Amino acid sequence: MDIAVLQFPGSNCDQDAFQLFSRGLRLPTRYVWHKDTRLGGADLVVLPGGFSYGDYLRCGAIARFSPVMGAVLEYARKGGLVLGICNGFQILCEAGLLPGALIRNSSLEFRCMTCELSVEDAGPAFNPGALGDRIRLPIGHGEGNYRIDEAGRARLEANRQVLLRYRENPNGSLEGIAGVRNEGGNVFGMMPHPDRAFERFHPSRDGLSVARAVLAARFPDLIRQSA
Amino acid sequence: MKRAGLPPNPDPVLNQLVTPELVKKHGLLPDEFEQARRHLGRDLTLTELGIFSVMWSEHCSYKNTRPLLKGFPTEKSGATAEFGRVLVKAGEENAGIIDVGDGWAIAFKIESHNHPSAIEPFEGAATGVGGIIRDIFTMGARPVLLTNSLRFGELDSAATRRLLRGVVAGIAHYGNCVGVPTVGGDIYFDRSYEGNPLVNALCLGTLRHDQIRRGKATGLGNPVYYVGAATGRDGLGGAAFASRELSAESAADRPAVQKGDPFMEKLLIEACLEMMAVPGLVVGIQDMGAAGLTCSTCETASRGGAGIEIELDRVPQREPGMNSYEIMLSESQERMLVIVQAGREGEIEEVFAKWDLHASRVGSVTDTGRMVVRHHGVPVADIPASALTDGAPVYQREARRPAYLDESSRWTPEGAGLADVGIAGAQAALPRLLSHPTIASKRWVYRQYDHMVQHGTVVLPGSDAAVVRLRLGPGEKFIAISNDCNGRYCYLNPRRGAMIAMVECLRNLVCAGATPLAMTDNLNFGNPYKPENFYQLKECVAGLAEACRFFDVPVVGGNVSLYNESPAGAIDPTPTVSVVGFIESEAHITRQFAGSPGGRLILLGGAPSEIGGSQFLGIIHGMKTGDAPAVDLDAEKALQGFLLGQIKAGRVGAAHDLSEGGLLVAVCEMLFGPAPLGAELDLSGLPAPRQDALLFGESQGRPPTSRR
Numbered sequence: 001m002d003i004a005v006l007q008f009p010g011s012n013c014d015q016d017a018f019q020l021f022s023r024g025l026r027l028p029t030r031y032v033w034h035k036d037t038r039l040g041g042a043d044l045v046v047l048p049g050g051f052s053y054g055d056y057l058r059c060g061a062i063a064r065f066s067p068v069m070g071a072v073l074e075y076a077r078k079g080g081l082v083l084g085i086c087n088g089f090q091i092l093c094e095a096g097l098l099p100g101a102l103i104r105n106s107s108l109e110f111r112c113m114t115c116e117l118s119v120e121d122a123g124p125a126f127n128p129g130a131l132g133d134r135i136r137l138p139i140g141h142g143e144g145n146y147r148i149d150e151a152g153r154a155r156l157e158a159n160r161q162v163l164l165r166y167r168e169n170p171n172g173s174l175e176g177i178a179g180v181r182n183e184g185g186n187v188f189g190m191m192p193h194p195d196r197a198f199e200r201f202h203p204s205r206d207g208l209s210v211a212r213a214v215l216a217a218r219f220p221d222l223i224r225q226s227a
Numbered sequence: 228m229k230r231a232g233l234p235p236n237p238d239p240v241l242n243q244l245v246t247p248e249l250v251k252k253h254g255l256l257p258d259e260f261e262q263a264r265r266h267l268g269r270d271l272t273l274t275e276l277g278i279f280s281v282m283w284s285e286h287c288s289y290k291n292t293r294p295l296l297k298g299f300p301t302e303k304s305g306a307t308a309e310f311g312r313v314l315v316k317a318g319e320e321n322a323g324i325i326d327v328g329d330g331w332a333i334a335f336k337i338e339s340h341n342h343p344s345a346i347e348p349f350e351g352a353a354t355g356v357g358g359i360i361r362d363i364f365t366m367g368a369r370p371v372l373l374t375n376s377l378r379f380g381e382l383d384s385a386a387t388r389r390l391l392r393g394v395v396a397g398i399a400h401y402g403n404c405v406g407v408p409t410v411g412g413d414i415y416f417d418r419s420y421e422g423n424p425l426v427n428a429l430c431l432g433t434l435r436h437d438q439i440r441r442g443k444a445t446g447l448g449n450p451v452y453y454v455g456a457a458t459g460r461d462g463l464g465g466a467a468f469a470s471r472e473l474s475a476e477s478a479a480d481r482p483a484v485q486k487g488d489p490f491m492e493k494l495l496i497e498a499c500l501e502m503m504a505v506p507g508l509v510v511g512i513q514d515m516g517a518a519g520l521t522c523s524t525c526e527t528a529s530r531g532g533a534g535i536e537i538e539l540d541r542v543p544q545r546e547p548g549m550n551s552y553e554i555m556l557s558e559s560q561e562r563m564l565v566i567v568q569a570g571r572e573g574e575i576e577e578v579f580a581k582w583d584l585h586a587s588r589v590g591s592v593t594d595t596g597r598m599v600v601r602h603h604g605v606p607v608a609d610i611p612a613s614a615l616t617d618g619a620p621v622y623q624r625e626a627r628r629p630a631y632l633d634e635s636s637r638w639t640p641e642g643a644g645l646a647d648v649g650i651a652g653a654q655a656a657l658p659r660l661l662s663h664p665t666i667a668s669k670r671w672v673y674r675q676y677d678h679m680v681q682h683g684t685v686v687l688p689g690s691d692a693a694v695v696r697l698r699l700g701p702g703e704k705f706i707a708i709s710n711d712c713n714g715r716y717c718y719l720n721p722r723r724g725a726m727i728a729m730v731e732c733l734r735n736l737v738c739a740g741a742t743p744l745a746m747t748d749n750l751n752f753g754n755p756y757k758p759e760n761f762y763q764l765k766e767c768v769a770g771l772a773e774a775c776r777f778f779d780v781p782v783v784g785g786n787v788s789l790y791n792e793s794p795a796g797a798i799d800p801t802p803t804v805s806v807v808g809f810i811e812s813e814a815h816i817t818r819q820f821a822g823s824p825g826g827r828l829i830l831l832g833g834a835p836s837e838i839g840g841s842q843f844l845g846i847i848h849g850m851k852t853g854d855a856p857a858v859d860l861d862a863e864k865a866l867q868g869f870l871l872g873q874i875k876a877g878r879v880g881a882a883h884d885l886s887e888g889g890l891l892v893a894v895c896e897m898l899f900g901p902a903p904l905g906a907e908l909d910l911s912g913l914p915a916p917r918q919d920a921l922l923f924g925e926s927q928g929r930p931p932t933s934r935r
Binding site: 053111112 | 488
């Protein structure tokens with residue numbers, strides 16, 4: 001197993017994501033610098049939270065032009081597993097790997113709090129078996145208001161691409177959408193932070209289950225071992 | 228006196244004569260100007276006048292407070308070789324450092340950005356956060372938490388609401404982006420801060436003992452590097468601006484407020500820590516904060532007993548045509564000065580190239596003891612470095628006890644004919660107290676701050692003290708931190724009010740299960756040239772020093788902010804205190820929220836009996852009078868020792884400090900936890916000459932607790 005956590009200039013949850021996989025799940029984890037153009041033999045590529053390029057212009061809009069993103073596009077096209085958390089989700093939307101866009105919270109303010117989430121039936125790609133139907137994860141973002149046009153929304157529903165929904169909408173997201181996957185079922189994005197929900201003193205330890213759910217379809221044995 | 232011994236400045240504008248009017252405009256007294264001339268043995272150039280004016284401002288020189296600050300204890304007498312030693316003392320460097328054992332240490336400090344925030348709340352508060360973070364990582368520490376202490380006028384004013392929104396948004400903007408969690412803070416609303424809000428920001432970082440870096444220039448010929456953002460015309464003379472009273476014309480000072488770029492700061496943190504991790508590369512490093520390039524060059528030279536020569540052509544510049552005065556006095560943000568080992572220039576340049584940041588060699592260390600500045604090859608300033616630092620004037624100001632204290636200290640509710648509160652009165656008063664913004668939940672504020680990034684926050688904002696897990700190499704340790712200062716008490720009894728700030732902060736830590744370790748303070752006061760203001764300052768410092776010595780909690784650094792006045796007068800004296808406590812075991816971590824139904828509430832310390840200086844008097848009766856509550860240091864120590872012992876023995880489910888609003892408010896705050904609870908109180912056995920004092924008085928050392 002080889003987990004690659006990308007580091008963009010301005011990433012600030014890179015260490016959190018690293019610890020979620022390395023300490024939380026005890027999986028071999030490494031960083032990949034944004035100027036690298038190769039991902040090596042990664043089994044999962046994680047785009048962490050933060051403010052890549054200061055969120056200037058638009059969240060994720062500059063990071064998608066980082067040298068490493070060429071390799072990420074190629075890797076995803078070949079079916080490689082990709083997880084974007086918070087700013088990582090925003091980058092994946094900007095890069096066209098996930099549908100929709102994230103705009104300013106309806107409150108026009110940053111929100112840091114723990115949210116109750118419904119786990120949606122997103123098919124076998126996102127294995128919710130160990131998740132149950134409700135989880136609690138922290139959020140920390142100013143631009144997590146998920147938007148998509150009507151045709152896109154219909155496709156999301158038809159393909160069961162919604163992963164998570166807020167039970168109480170903290171940011172104005174369309175139909176409370178907190179996380180989605182691509183049609184192929186190998187690219188995942190979510191605004192809530194599984195990387196803030198894995199230590200014994202965290203508001204929950206549901207981050208571990210979410211990380212396992214992302215890996216479950218592809219690596220069933222390994223996940224059973226670490227659980 | 229000789230004429231200026233330097234050739235003409237390349238910019239003709241800077242060759243005008245230094246007249247008494249210009250000296251006055253720079254905030255220097257005629258006598259101070261004469262001292263500066265004596266240091267040089269000749270007249271000053273305009274660039275040099277600018278340099279002296281910022282370095283000798285209160286903000287940089289502490290000229291009116293240095294003698295007072297000597298009263299603070301700077302070492303921990305109970306420290307052992309393994310724990311609690313002060314490794315870098317207050318005043319030595321950009322921040323103090325204290326040993327937390329196993330070869331690890333913490334650096335922390337609080338600093339004000341009051342005046343910039345009054346004029347431009349968003350940028351003022353944001354750059355306050357940026358500045359204090361630089362003070363921490365320049366010591367070699369990785370910043371791991373932020374807190375802040377804010378004071379505003381009452382929210383019925385639209386101007387105050389604008390300031391509050393701007394300050395909170397500015398702190399959120401900077402702290403969230405830079406990725407350091409804002410884990411706690413305190414906010415008060417009081418008329419005395421109207422037009423002059425207080426914005427004090429604290430940062431704490433962790434480092435190994437062998438990672439401690441100093442702001443020292445040593446080693447003849449070592450190259451001096453400028454790293455980080457380019458220099459612009461923003462923040463010109465900000466330190467001098469901060470050392471004046473605010474007036475109607477202050478808005479015209481807007482260029483004196485800096486603009487922050489937290490993204491640049493994040494890159495700078497990572498690049499600097501990466502550079503400092505290279506063995507032997509960095510000789511000295513200092514942030515360019517107040518007084519920018521000026522302060523960082525002369526302070527590093529002075530500390531190292533060396534000189535520094537720089538060429539301004541090599542300073543990265545944001546706009547063309549800047550002259551030497553502007554470059555030396557600019558307070559553009561996110562810049563650092565680094566002295567590296569000669570011959571290893573390639574190594575520093577490689578690190579900064581990786582992070583796409585400027586790293587420009589601007590000069591060298593010399594053995595002349597002088598700070599020599601050239602522009603286009605022409606010397607434009609040539610000053611003994613120590614004249615700007617240790618040579619700054621020091622004053623013992625006149626102190627006079629304010630007349631209002633005679634009246635307020637003699638005030639009693641009986642003497643004033645204040646009717647006691649009945650049952651109906653108490654029922655009406657409680658919701659009014661709970662809904663006053665000083666007492667009400669601050670969730671509106673802290674949910675805008677990222678308080679969970681770095682995934683170490685254990686006790687989230689909203690409890691008595693924040694608790695954070697520090698990841699130190701393979702191990703971990705838990706610390707608690709709290710800020711406190713009730714300016715109302717300090718106004719009514721400066722010495723006692725400051726002691727209360729300290730003991731209340733300690734009590735908050737003990738309620739969280741922590742043993743107090745060390746303190747940093749931010750002294751926010753009015754114009755020290757007014758003897759009544761200086762009396763408040765002197766008395767508050769004496770009170771703090773006494774409490775620090777009594778509890779063996781050393782001061783490891785801090786900040787002084789004077790001239791906090793608006794046309795309506797000086798602010799209430801506000802010596803903000805922030806103490807870090809150490810938690811021995813994760814099992815000791817305690818919150819203020821009473822757990823589940825059926826638990827028993829116990830009031831420690833006896834019945835509250837004083838009403839002077841309380842929020843009840845302020846909010847219900849519109850009075851700021853009476854004496855501050857009494858403080859008995861011995862009783863306080865016994866109480867805190869007892870409570871901590873009970874917590875460690877596992878007998879305490881929740882503990883909460885009784886403070887603003889008194890007993891009923893404190894109990895309500897214990898109930899407003901994740902699951903709403905109610906309580907039945909039996910106060911029948913308590914002596915209560917006055918019901919209002921029992922229910923709403925703020926007597927010290929009365930924490931309600933719940934049995935586990």
